[in-house]
Amino acid sequence: MSAPSADLPTPDTFAHALLAWFDVHGRKDLPWQRNRNAYRVWLSEVMLQQTQVRTVIPYFERFVAALPTLAGLASTEQDRVLALWSGLGYYSRARNLQRAAQICVEQHDGDLPRDIEALSALPGIGRSTAAAILAQAFGERHAILDGNVRRVLARWHGVRGWPGGSAAQRLLWQFADTHTPHERVADYTQAIMDLGATLCARSRPQCARCPVASGCVARREGLTAVLPEAKPKRVAPTRATTLLIVRDAQGRVLLERRPPTGVWARLWSLPETDDAASAARRLRDHCTLRADSCTALGSFVHTFSHYHLEITPLLFDGIVKPARVGDDPDHGWYARAELAALGLPAPVRRLLESLP
DNA sequence: CAAACGTGGGG
DNA sequence: TCCCCAAGTTT
The missing domain is CATH 3.90.79.10 (Nucleoside Triphosphate Pyrophosphohydrolase)
Structure with a gap:
C-alpha cells in the first residue's frame, strides 16, 4: 500500500515531463556514460567545459585509453597529460586535472571526494562541475547550471538580461535547484542538457517537439529568439x-x-x-x-x-x-x-x- | 566584476 | 568573411 498522495513530495511537472522525454530522446550512450565511474565522469565534465560534445569524444577516448585511472593520471608526467590534451584548448584544464588527481591521492585516499565542498575546492572543479560529477557518478541531488541549462531556464522562466550577470545567475541557480527532482537525478541532469543541446538550441529552437513548451514563458511571449540575451560584446584586439x-x-x-x-x-x-x-x-x-x-x-x-x-x-x-x-x-x-x-x-x- | 584562457563549428 | 559561442573556472 502506497502512502496517501498528500504525504508525497509534490512532483515537479517540469522534471517529470523532461524525464519522460529523456526516456525516448535522451542521449544514453556517450562514451562517459558507458562503464560509468567517478573518474570518467570527472574527466568528461572537465573536457566538456566550454567545449562541444562532438569535439570532446575522440579526446576522451584517447585520454581514458592512455590513463584509465585517477592514480595513473596522478603519477604520470605532466608532458604526457598535455600531449593528450593537445588540440583541445584551455590547457589549464589539463594541468588542474592532474593537480586535482594528485591532491586526491594525497588527501582523499586516492578517490574524488563525495562532499560537494571538498570536490569544488579541487583545481578545475567549480560549482557546476562538482554538482555534475556528484549527480552523474553518484546520483546525488545537486543542481547544475551550464550553458545548456542556462538557455533552457532563461527561456522557460523568461529571465531577462544577460544570463552571465550576477542577478540573473542567482535567479537561474535558484530555478535550477527548484526543478531538480529527488529521484533520477543523473537522468534529469542529462535530460535538461540534452534538451538544451538539441530542441532548445541557441538558434531555431524546435518548440513544437519540446516536452515543457506549455509552461515556457519565452514560447508564450514570443521571446525564444531574444532569450537568452547576448553577452555584451567587446572589441578583440x-x-x-x-x-x-x-x-x-x-x-x-x-x-x-x-x-x-x-x-x-x-x-x-x-x-x-x-x-x-x-x-x-x-x-x-x-x-x-x-x-x-x-x-x-x-x-x-x-x-x-x-x-x-x-x-x-x-x-x-x-x-x-x-x-x-x-x-x-x-x-x-x-x-x-x-x-x-x-x-x-x-x-x-x-x-x-x-x-x- | 571583468579579463584571461583555445579551438572548431554553425549561421 | 565575420560573429557568436559551447557541459566554466580562475585570477
Missing part, C-alpha cells in the same frame, strides 16, 4: 608575434617550453620573439641563428576567443648545434615523428606538419 622555426641538418626542429602563465602555458612551442636579436641570445646555447639562412614564411592570423594573433613564421634551416649542449629541460630538438607525443598548441602543430 590584434597582436602580432614571430615564431622561429629552427631546423638542424637532419631536419629536426628546436622547440621551447612556454612559460607557466599566459596562453599555451607549459606547452611545447616554437620560440616566440619580438626581435631576432633577443631570440638569438635566448637560444645561443642551442643554436646559432644566421640572418643569411632566414626565410620568411607566410604570415597568418590565429583567432583566439578574446583576441587575434598575427603569426609570422621565420624559418632558419641547416642550423648546426653547438658542441656543448646543456641539459636544458625547456628546450629540445624534435623530429617530425616525435611531435605526436608532445603537448603542442593546435596552430603550431599545424604549422610544423605543413612544413616542407
Whole structure:
C-alpha cells in the first residue's frame, strides 16, 4: 500500500515531463556514460567545459585509453597529460586535472571526494562541475547550471538580461535547484542538457517537439529568439608575434617550453620573439641563428576567443648545434615523428606538419 | 566584476 | 568573411 498522495513530495511537472522525454530522446550512450565511474565522469565534465560534445569524444577516448585511472593520471608526467590534451584548448584544464588527481591521492585516499565542498575546492572543479560529477557518478541531488541549462531556464522562466550577470545567475541557480527532482537525478541532469543541446538550441529552437513548451514563458511571449540575451560584446584586439622555426641538418626542429602563465602555458612551442636579436641570445646555447639562412614564411592570423594573433613564421634551416649542449629541460630538438607525443598548441602543430 | 584562457563549428 | 559561442573556472 502506497502512502496517501498528500504525504508525497509534490512532483515537479517540469522534471517529470523532461524525464519522460529523456526516456525516448535522451542521449544514453556517450562514451562517459558507458562503464560509468567517478573518474570518467570527472574527466568528461572537465573536457566538456566550454567545449562541444562532438569535439570532446575522440579526446576522451584517447585520454581514458592512455590513463584509465585517477592514480595513473596522478603519477604520470605532466608532458604526457598535455600531449593528450593537445588540440583541445584551455590547457589549464589539463594541468588542474592532474593537480586535482594528485591532491586526491594525497588527501582523499586516492578517490574524488563525495562532499560537494571538498570536490569544488579541487583545481578545475567549480560549482557546476562538482554538482555534475556528484549527480552523474553518484546520483546525488545537486543542481547544475551550464550553458545548456542556462538557455533552457532563461527561456522557460523568461529571465531577462544577460544570463552571465550576477542577478540573473542567482535567479537561474535558484530555478535550477527548484526543478531538480529527488529521484533520477543523473537522468534529469542529462535530460535538461540534452534538451538544451538539441530542441532548445541557441538558434531555431524546435518548440513544437519540446516536452515543457506549455509552461515556457519565452514560447508564450514570443521571446525564444531574444532569450537568452547576448553577452555584451567587446572589441578583440590584434597582436602580432614571430615564431622561429629552427631546423638542424637532419631536419629536426628546436622547440621551447612556454612559460607557466599566459596562453599555451607549459606547452611545447616554437620560440616566440619580438626581435631576432633577443631570440638569438635566448637560444645561443642551442643554436646559432644566421640572418643569411632566414626565410620568411607566410604570415597568418590565429583567432583566439578574446583576441587575434598575427603569426609570422621565420624559418632558419641547416642550423648546426653547438658542441656543448646543456641539459636544458625547456628546450629540445624534435623530429617530425616525435611531435605526436608532445603537448603542442593546435596552430603550431599545424604549422610544423605543413612544413616542407 | 571583468579579463584571461583555445579551438572548431554553425549561421 | 565575420560573429557568436559551447557541459566554466580562475585570477
